[in-house]
Amino acid sequence: MKIFENISLAPLTTLGIGGPARWFAEAASEPEIAEASAWAQKRGVPLFVMGGGSNLVVADAGFNGLVLRIGLKGIERDGAVFRVAAGEPWEHCVQQSTEAGLAGIECLAGIPGTVGGTPVQNVGAYGQEVASVIECVRGFDRETGRFAELGNAECGFAYRRSRFNSADRGRFVVTRVDYRLTEGGKPALRYADVERELAASGFVGALPSLTEVAEAVRRIRRRKGMLLVEGDPNTRSAGSFFKNPVVSAEVFREIGARSTSAPPGFPAGGDAEKAGCVKVPAAWLIEQTGFAKGYAMGRAAISSQHTLALVNRGGATAAEVLALAERIRDAVKERFGIRLEMEPVLVGETGIRE
C-alpha cells in the first residue's frame, strides 16, 4: 500500500473545504487496513478513517496524521441479507436492494457516502434508519489489532449515534456491513412528504414499488439540495449541519412558551421516547431564531433550499463555515436555551466543540 504525503482533502469532501492530510493512503483490502493502522501506530501518528467525505468538515490547517480512505468494494446477496464492503457507495446498495425487491432502505435513497459510513452516525431519513436493518458490522479493532464482527445490539445505535461515533470513536475501521432486508416487504410510507410526492406522480391508492419510493425520495432530495448534483452549489455541503435536539417534555413546553407558534415535535424513538422525550426539528428552531434560507456570512451560507444545510458558496474556508455554525448555535441557545449539536465530523484542529 502506498503512503502519499500532503494530499489535499478538500476535493475528497462534499463540502470542498479544508487543508491537506500529512499522510494519505487508500485501503482496498482488509490486510491493507491492518497495515495502515500498524504504520500509524509505529510512528505514533493519529489515524483518521474516511469514506465518501460527505459528513466531514476538514480544518483549514488539514490533518497532521494519516488519513486512510476506505476503498473496499463488493456486494453479495445471501437471501434477504446484503453483505456490502465498506467502500461501496451507499447508493449502489439502495439501488440493488430495491431492484431486487428487498425492503428496508428504500427511503434512504440519495444519501451520499459509503456503506462504511452508514453505521457510524446511524444514517437515517424519511422514517427509516440503518439501525433497524443492520445485522452485523465487521471491522478492524485498533485496540486489539484483530478483526471483529459486532451484532446489532453491540453497536449502541440511537438517533444519529452509535458506539462508532461516541464511546468507541476511532476504534473500529468498518470493512463490511450486513443488512437484513425484507423479501417482498412493503415500502415504508411514514412521511407526508413522500406520500405527497407519490400522489403527485399518480400513486393514489395504489401501492408503489420499492424503486418508485426510492425515486420519489431522490426527487424530494433534489428539490431540497440534499442530492449530490454536479454543478448545484447548494449541494456543496455536508448535508444537515445540526442534529434535531431530543428534549424532555418539560423542555418542549419551555420551547413553546418562548416561541410565537407551537413547536413541532416528533417521536424521539428508542429509550428516549420511552422516557417521554420529543425530537424537535433543528430547522424550525433556527428559523424561529430569525435565520432564513440563503442567509450568508461571506462565502458560507445556509442553503437556499434547506435551513439545516450550510453550504460553501465557493472558496469558503472551514473557519468561515464554522463561524456561521457558531453564530446560529449561539442565537438558538440565547432564544431557546438549547445548544445545537453539530452533525458533521470535524477533522483536525478547528478550535470548535462539536
Ligand SMILES: Cc1cc2nc3c(=O)[nH]c(=O)nc-3n(C[C@H](O)[C@H](O)[C@H](O)COP(=O)(O)OP(=O)(O)OC[C@H]3O[C@@H](n4cnc5c(N)ncnc54)[C@H](O)[C@@H]3O)c2cc1C
Ligand atoms: C447532500 C447530503 C445529504 C445528506 N443526507 C443525509 C441524510 O439524509 N441522513 C443522514 O444520516 N446523513 C446524511 N448526510 C450525511 C452523510 O452522507 C452520511 O453521514 C454518510 O453516511 C457519511 O458517509 P461517508 O462515507 O461519506 O463518511 P465520511 O464523511 O467520510 O466520514 C464520516 C464519519 O464516518 C467515519 N467513517 C467513514 N467510513 C468509515 C469506515 N469504513 N470505518 C470507520 N469509520 C468510518 C469517519 O471517520 C467519520 O467519523 C448527507 C450528506 C450530504 C452531503
